[in-house]
Amino acid sequence: MNFPILTWLVFLPLLGMLAVMLTPKQNEKLIKQIATVVSALLFLLSLKVLMAFNLHDGGIQLAEKVMWIPQLNVHYYLGIDGISLPMVVLTALLSLLACVASYGIKDRVKEYFALYLLLETGMLGTFLALDLFLFYVFWEVVLVPMYFLIGIWGGPRKEYAAIKFFLYTLAGSLFMLLGILAIYFTSTPQTFDMIALRQNNFAAGFQHIVFLALFLGFAIKVPIWPFHTWLPDAHVEAPTPISVILAGVLLKMGTYGFFRISYPILPEGAHWFAPWMGILAAIGIIYGGFVALAQTDFKKLVAYSSVSHMGFVLLGLASCSAMGMNGALLQMFSHGVLTGALFLLVGALYDRAHTRDLSAFGGLGAVMKVYAGILIFVSMGSLGLPGLSGFVAEFMILLGTFKIYPVITGLSCIGILLAACYMLYTVQRVLLGKVNPKWEKLTDMTGREIFTLAPLMIVTLAIGVYPILILKFMTPAITALVGLLS
Amino acid sequence: MDPIASLAYFKPELILIAAVFVILTLDLAGLSKPWLGYLSIAALIGSVASLSGNLFDTHWLFFNLMIYDGFSVLIQILVLFMVGLPILATIGSTLIHERQKGEFYVMMLALALLLIIMGSTTHLLMIFLATEAVSLSSYLLVGSQKFNKKASEASLKYLLYGAVATAVLVFGMSLLYGLSGTLALTEMPIRLAKLGPQAQGAVLTAMVLMLVGFGFKISMAPFHMWAPDVYEGAPTPVAGFLTVAPKALGFLVLFRVLTIAFPVQYHEWSALLVILSMLTMTIGNVFAVSQNNVKRILAYSSVAQAGYILMGLAASSEVGVYAVFIYLITYLFTNLGAFLVVGIVEQSEGSNLLEAYQGLSKRNPFLAMTLTIFLLSLAGIPPLAGFIAKWFVFASAIHIGFISLAVVAAVNSAIAGFYYFKIVKAMYLSPGDKESPIRKNHLAFTAVLIALAGTILIGILPSPVIVFVQHAFMSFRTL
Numbered sequence: 001m002n003f004p005i006l007t008w009l010v011f012l013p014l015l016g017m018l019a020v021m022l023t024p025k026q027n028e029k030l031i032k033q034i035a036t037v038v039s040a041l042l043f044l045l046s047l048k049v050l051m052a053f054n055l056h057d058g059g060i061q062l063a064e065k066v067m068w069i070p071q072l073n074v075h076y077y078l079g080i081d082g083i084s085l086p087m088v089v090l091t092a093l094l095s096l097l098a099c100v101a102s103y104g105i106k107d108r109v110k111e112y113f114a115l116y117l118l119l120e121t122g123m124l125g126t127f128l129a130l131d132l133f134l135f136y137v138f139w140e141v142v143l144v145p146m147y148f149l150i151g152i153w154g155g156p157r158k159e160y161a162a163i164k165f166f167l168y169t170l171a172g173s174l175f176m177l178l179g180i181l182a183i184y185f186t187s188t189p190q191t192f193d194m195i196a197l198r199q200n201n202f203a204a205g206f207q208h209i210v211f212l213a214l215f216l217g218f219a220i221k222v223p224i225w226p227f228h229t230w231l232p233d234a235h236v237e238a239p240t241p242i243s244v245i246l247a248g249v250l251l252k253m254g255t256y257g258f259f260r261i262s263y264p265i266l267p268e269g270a271h272w273f274a275p276w277m278g279i280l281a282a283i284g285i286i287y288g289g290f291v292a293l294a295q296t297d298f299k300k301l302v303a304y305s306s307v308s309h310m311g312f313v314l315l316g317l318a319s320c321s322a323m324g325m326n327g328a329l330l331q332m333f334s335h336g337v338l339t340g341a342l343f344l345l346v347g348a349l350y351d352r353a354h355t356r357d358l359s360a361f362g363g364l365g366a367v368m369k370v371y372a373g374i375l376i377f378v379s380m381g382s383l384g385l386p387g388l389s390g391f392v393a394e395f396m397i398l399l400g401t402f403k404i405y406p407v408i409t410g411l412s413c414i415g416i417l418l419a420a421c422y423m424l425y426t427v428q429r430v431l432l433g434k435v436n437p438k439w440e441k442l443t444d445m446t447g448r449e450i451f452t453l454a455p456l457m458i459v460t461l462a463i464g465v466y467p468i469l470i471l472k473f474m475t476p477a478i479t480a481l482v483g484l485l486s
Numbered sequence: 487m488d489p490i491a492s493l494a495y496f497k498p499e500l501i502l503i504a505a506v507f508v509i510l511t512l513d514l515a516g517l518s519k520p521w522l523g524y525l526s527i528a529a530l531i532g533s534v535a536s537l538s539g540n541l542f543d544t545h546w547l548f549f550n551l552m553i554y555d556g557f558s559v560l561i562q563i564l565v566l567f568m569v570g571l572p573i574l575a576t577i578g579s580t581l582i583h584e585r586q587k588g589e590f591y592v593m594m595l596a597l598a599l600l601l602i603i604m605g606s607t608t609h610l611l612m613i614f615l616a617t618e619a620v621s622l623s624s625y626l627l628v629g630s631q632k633f634n635k636k637a638s639e640a641s642l643k644y645l646l647y648g649a650v651a652t653a654v655l656v657f658g659m660s661l662l663y664g665l666s667g668t669l670a671l672t673e674m675p676i677r678l679a680k681l682g683p684q685a686q687g688a689v690l691t692a693m694v695l696m697l698v699g700f701g702f703k704i705s706m707a708p709f710h711m712w713a714p715d716v717y718e719g720a721p722t723p724v725a726g727f728l729t730v731a732p733k734a735l736g737f738l739v740l741f742r743v744l745t746i747a748f749p750v751q752y753h754e755w756s757a758l759l760v761i762l763s764m765l766t767m768t769i770g771n772v773f774a775v776s777q778n779n780v781k782r783i784l785a786y787s788s789v790a791q792a793g794y795i796l797m798g799l800a801a802s803s804e805v806g807v808y809a810v811f812i813y814l815i816t817y818l819f820t821n822l823g824a825f826l827v828v829g830i831v832e833q834s835e836g837s838n839l840l841e842a843y844q845g846l847s848k849r850n851p852f853l854a855m856t857l858t859i860f861l862l863s864l865a866g867i868p869p870l871a872g873f874i875a876k877w878f879v880f881a882s883a884i885h886i887g888f889i890s891l892a893v894v895a896a897v898n899s900a901i902a903g904f905y906y907f908k909i910v911k912a913m914y915l916s917p918g919d920k921e922s923p924i925r926k927n928h929l930a931f932t933a934v935l936i937a938l939a940g941t942i943l944i945g946i947l948p949s950p951v952i953v954f955v956q957h958a959f960m961s962f963r964t965l
Contacts, residue, residue: 137873151915
């Protein structure tokens with residue numbers, strides 16, 4: 001490796017953060033430029049990784065490994081495979097778009113972008129780390145900027161939402177830490193290397209316990225019912241770009257943990273827990289859908305729809321089959337794109353109307369024509385209309401799971417019905433009906449807003465029509481993972 | 487080794503003894519106070535610089551009354567920071583009355599000497615003398631601001647609790663001496679083994695009594711009652727010093743006593759320490775949650791931290807020993823750093839309440855950010871020093887199979903996150919009513935920067951610290 005591209009991916013934002021911190025805080029324009037340039041470079045780097053990626057290799061590519069703490073056998077070990085690649089591209093894409101969407105931030109701009117860039121480092125590091133110690137470091141690094149980003153720039157109950165998010169995730173990750181330590185001390189030779197750990201055949205009882213410890217950490221992040229209660233608060237209070245990151249990337253860190261750590265290292269534990277995973281998934285899908293249906297706050301509705309959609313990822317994981325897990329990974333990507341777009345749309349509406357109360361709107365389709373078009377498009381993607389990415393992912397998941405858990409899969413289908421209900425009901429309440437005279441003066445989408453939404457729509461459509469575009473990157477790695485599981 | 491030959495390994499102590507007398511005299515002669523402070527720091531640096539030769543050779547000094555091993559070297563280096571940083575922060579501060587600064591520096595230097603001696607002995611008589619001398623000096627330091635009623639009250643409380651603890655400690659030691667007929671810890675296991683099974687009850691009683699005595703020094707629950715009041719009442723630089731220095735030495739001595747004198751009773755004291763560890767961290771964390779005085783929050787947090795360190799001691803495996811000392815080293819920089827920032831804010835605001843911290847991120851972004859980093863480190867967030875420490879204590883518990891202890895510690899760490907972030911919230915999230923920037927005090931800021939550097943560097947590159955502790959442990963094991 002001449003050019004450590006993954007290291008640049010992780011630490012370029014950190015350099016950007018230092019640059020922002022050295023900029024005088026009055027020079028807000030320069031600060032925004034630095035953050036945007038860094039995020040854009042990241043996106044380009046992620047595309048470069050995409051180009052360099054070998055499609056036929058299901059293993060780790062572009063690995064960078066350096067000894068970090070020899071006394072603990074901790075390595076600085078980065079690498080990418082078909083599972084992390086979609087997540088890295090998703091993170092880089094959403095980071096860039098959310099950065100552009102952050103121009104609306106007026107207060108304490110310097111601190112905002114410094115923390116935002118630190119967040120990018122944490123997220124990319126989490127997806128690229130292949131050493132459990134390093135993974136944990138990045139996992140926790142994400143927490144701190146997120147706390148501030150919600151707590152300083154959030155809505156009315158921001159302080160409560162921020163600390164709730166922080167404490168939930170911290171509690172979960174501490175149990176994950178215990179699990180990691182248990183794995184380390186039980187492995188021979190003792191190592192934190194995620195790839196080498198796959199060779200260890202841990203005893204079944206040990207795998208069950210450690211799987212549960214890791215599950216707690218990941219489940220809170222996803223969040224899996226009943227650990228989801230921090231999510232509506234955090235999403236509702238967070239500023240729009242941070243909601244995008246939270247729903248688009250942070251939730252995926254939880255399910256990514258299953259793909260990267262729990263399943264390959266503890267296959268026996270994964271099989272043992274799979275039925276419960278399926279049941280929790282179904283509960284999340286149905287519960288999230290019903291609660292979303294009852295919401296009058298647009299943002300809360302999208303937040304609960306995330307609980308429902310992430311349930312499908314878990315359902316795919318529960319199947320332990322190639323089809324289901326491919327679908328689950330695709331759903332992670334697709335949900336990141338679609339929910340990111342939905343949050344941007346909610347934010348656009350809120351910026352104009354200063355309310356998110358769905359019952360207050362109506363007839364906006366006549367006032368904001370471009371907005372209406374985009375909202376309908378994204379809603380269709382979210383409810384699983386064939387031809388858009390959500391459908392492909394959910395269909396694959398249901399297909400992969402049906403053979404194994406027919407009842408759970410059948411029940412989960414209710415979730416798709418519910419998604420149609422709450423999305424269409426939302427579209428109806430916002431866009432259709434009589435124009436409320438209060439909203440007659442609302443302006444349509446600005447160029448900047450369209451710029452942030454257009455790439456997401458293109459990706460949704462492209463994957464929906466021609467899913468092999470992304471599946472070809474994922475399939476070899478998923479096949480290898482399923483091989484480990486059986 | 488006889489006394490004359492021993493002096494070659496006694497240079498750091500000699501330098502400190504000389505400095506105590508010189509600075510005392512210069513104070514009387516009327517040298518300006520800042521210069522006394524600089525001289526004190528120079529003496530501390532000189533004492534560390536005089537360490538020479540192979541640091542990890544083990545030598546017995548003064549007819550086996552003192553020992554020179556890796557851990558005593560470690561303490562000599564740590565003392566430079568434990569004593570040096572509070573002195574540096576005090577030179578330009580008003581928290582210690584200007585007229586009393588001369589005495590303050592002399593007291594601190596004397597304490598540095600006593601701490602080193604406390605850390606370099608395995609002889610019960612020396613342990614008792616050094617521990618008591620450290621305690622007496624601490625009582626005086628706490629009450630040194632004699633016009634401050636709260637400080638006087640704290641000092642008296644400290645003295646009364648301390649006296650009881652000392653009595654219990656001496657009682658334990660006397661029992662042990664009566665049973666074994668020796669004061670040297672190294673001979674204890676053989677002598678105690680000769681006693682036969684019927685005397686084991688008495689041996690355990692002596693052990694538990696000594697544990698109680700040291701438990702007081704390290705603020706172990708249920709003997710921690712004095713800690714919050716004393717730390718709150720003491721002048722802030724002293725409070726910071728007290729949370730790190732006597733505690734670290736208390737742990738070192740306790741570690742030596744338990745592992746050298748009572749290896750046979752490992753299962754008994756280990757089981758006891760597991761329970762006390764859970765109790766200490768839980769009490770510390772639960773009581774910290776409802777406090778609204780930053781100094782009291784940090785005081786209860788330091789009780790909780792003692793609980794985490796006890797985890798490593800309870801395990802006392804190789805990882806456990808590393809955990810204890812790595813924790814003490816990282817905790818030194820982190821907690822002292824936090825108290826230094828608190829001191830700067832207190833001097834400017836005259837208050838330690840959370841309200842005084844509101845809007846600090848606007849009034850002095852540097853202070854707010856450094857205090858946040860110290861608090862994150864205390865909460866064990868990577869990549870800071872506190873995380874490495876937490877990693878080791880958790881590892882020691884998991885490694886030896888104390889799963890329930892590890893789970894209790896994990897839950898506790900989450901609780902701790904709440905109150906540390908109460909302070910962060912006040913600084914960053916709550917708008918303050920004052921906008922005026924906080925005045926810079928360059929020396930105090932330098933002290934904060936040193937602590938900050940330690941907190942961040944150990945977090946990112948922990949290897950040198952781990953290697954040092956490994957060597958120290960190896961030299962200790964050759965005993």
